Amino acid sequence: MAYQPTIWENREVERPRTFTMQNNPDGTVTLIPAEGVVNKPGTPIMAVNMNKIEDELVRQDGVVTKHLDDLVTHGVYGIATGTNALKMSVDNVTSYVEGMLVAFKNTTTNTGAVTLGINGLDNKSIRKSNGNPLTSGNLKVGGVYQVRYDCVNFILLGEGGEYGSADRPQVLTGYTIGTDNGVVSGTMTSRIGFVSGGSRSGAGSTYIDVTPPEGYYNGASNSGVRVTDSNFIPANIKKGTSIFGIVGTLGGQYAKGQAYNSTGSVEYLKLTNIGFQPKLVVAKKNGKSAKDGYCAIYYISNEIYGDLDFRISDDGRIYSNSSKVVSSSEFWLQVDSINSVLFNWEAFGYP
Template identity: 40%
Template sequence: MAVFGGMTLTNKGLVLQGKAQAGAQLNYTRVAVGDGSLSGQSVPALNGLISLKKNLPIARLRPQPPNKAVIGATLSNADITTGFYFREIGVFAQDPDVGEILYAYANAGVTADYIAAGGGSDIIEKAIDCVVIVGIAANITASIDNSLVFALQSDLDNIAATDSVTPSKTGTLTALLSSLFTLIKGITGKPNVLTAPAISLEATKAHVDDTTRHIAAAERAVWNDRSGYAVTTGTAAALAASVTPAPAALSAGLRVGIKTHVATTGAVTLNLNSLGAKPIKKPNGNNPLLALGGVYTVVYDGSVFILQGEGGEYGTAVAADVLEGTTIGTESGVVPGTLPNLADQDVGGYISTAGSGYLGVVANSDENGVVGKITDSTTIICNDASLIPANFLAGKTVLGMAGIATSEPTVGAAAGDIVASKAATVNGNRIVGTLADKDMGAVAEPAVNAVFSSVLYVRIPKGAYRTVTGSGYPEVKLTTAQLLAAENNFNAAVLKAGITAFGVTGVYAGQQMVSGSGSGNLSGLMTVTNLPFTPKMIILDCDDSKVVRATYVAGGSTYGNGYYQIASQGTSKALLTAWTITANGFSLKTDTRANNPFTYYAWG
């Protein structure tokens, strides 16, 4: 078998291939075979075959990614008169500038196959594929004689089609036929593409167009929205129902009738054919009250079921606003009225508040001895023998009745006896009072004078002083400021601490004294704390086999505060540390021994 070892581009082939890279058309013209041997020739420099025996037309051309092309031809010995060795092969192409050139060349050398002459017992037909470099040329063509095209074995192997392959754009005959088979199976509904359908397309078309057997889309919508009917199950808060035929889904406009197996009292849902629980609402959005055994129609609006035939607006009236013996519709249902019907009832009259001008009535009563009646015309009639014009002042009208009284018995009162801004009738005449009104017992700028230490005198102006709290004589109130203004010596400093008199709280605490004992520390420092005051005077005695006394007086002399005395020696010495006075104690240090006991007296 001949071994060519691949094809080599000639120099002219390289030039043409470069032109093709630049966009020129790469057009292959023929394939040639010969029996020439290489004897030192340069293959790239060749312009043709060494010994041409036969030109072969191109039968096929296909790309071989990424940068090659396959040029196919068929070598037959049918028209060969003299046999030869098939040793060399060349591919020719058309150069747009110089004409036809040898594009690529290959030589099998000593491995050449012998091609016998035709007409004998050897019939030879070889399919030859020449693989050449084309680079990235985009426009590659060849003149192909279709009469010479034949299928390769691999093409024949792939030509079988099946109706089980999913259609795809693979560009092969297998894919095309498989797509057609799948399409036919989808149309016929049969498992095999060769199985005849139960009905032809023409018969199917006629059946679809038959409006006697099939309703129109609008008619179907009406049919789907018809009212189903079912008795509910579930609980009062979560009803369930199943209608036949069952709707595929809840859609707006779906209408259904239900008979409730239980009464509902609040929020309630309906789960229709297990499509999901949806609330049932009145048209106004309120929860309905469904009675036991009640039959209702509901329409789904896309989110809730709306109860039909109910849901009108209600007012604000309650049972107490409706007469006994009548009823009123509410969101909670029909409610009986509780308002008493007082028509044709006896009533008693009374003045609800003296001077207010209101006349009250009490049903079934003879309040204050006045008996009246409520008539069926809603008129209240009250009878009182004293309700006559003579009992009302002239010029005044009471309940539509004009008074005629002009005088009263003599009482001897004058304007000065009547509190100012008030009026009274004296002998039938109206008199306005002039007596000063000292309401609340207040005294404006009273004259105050403490004549004796035990008596406080207060002089008040003339007027009417009305008792406000307590009983007996009127009260005269003095402010703390007025009291202090009357007596300068009355102040907080002269009152005992914690005592309050006339609104003044005392702060005088008096002289305080505390005594105690203790021990000094290792260095002789003596300290006292927790006194209830800041000490102003201190006497401290300690016993160190001698009497030692130290004294402190706030603001005292140097000797009193900075020294201590040794009684047994009659001498004075300076303190090792000065007195330290704190808010509640003190400390000092002498030359006494460590832990020396001491006693003290402190005044604040």
């Protein structure tokens, strides 16, 4: 029942603290109040009112005592000394109670699993909320921590509970992550731009496997793994074929046509604007075969024979074809024909 306070009022009279004096036969004097008109009688000071106050003081003493003994709702606080076997002294703890709350200020960083003993009672293990023992560095110097007793161990509060499987290698350098071993720094390298150092680990008819250096790649278009090979150039890829976006230029060059030879002291077959410098040119009179004569050949191959250059005259004799001009835009080839006649020609080249 809630305490009902007494409303105390002052006594108000016409003449406060005024008395008449009466002499008694035994020589004593009696003071008789002579207050005059009583304007307000006030609250009398009597046993019933005073006992009401006393009773409430007794009740409140019980409330305070119960409050002090309630270690679950209110808990206790103290200084914990030691490294891994903590000790502390506090008031009102004579036994461990299920759910009791204990707060303490730590004085030394722990180096392993930790126990706590209060007021000389048994040491109890301090565990994380997932049931695991503490590990080195979980309790810092000067840190204030709270634990609750579960009838077996003290459980560290606010510790974070369960952690995932990520550890240093799965976290980027420059970032940290909470683990069972406390906060740790990541060691994963962040790969920015094109990273060299990958190696070919396999290949098939349509693919190449590349093993990249370890690290994080953000998937941007300006980053990735680069494996170089000086032979991976268009000139080594078949002309018209695209391999990983590189279009090849390797392949023969060819042109053919007809032209009349010039006449004079030396007869030439002159061709222009063929688009490449030929390595082999064959020209013969229209309607004639090579065995009938009327054929001129120019061939150059530094890799095989060196220069091979000759012409076959109308009478079948072979002459050196030393008079010639060959460039990327034209060639003049000496032929053996006094009259201007039509020649069929073919030119071959390679890049």
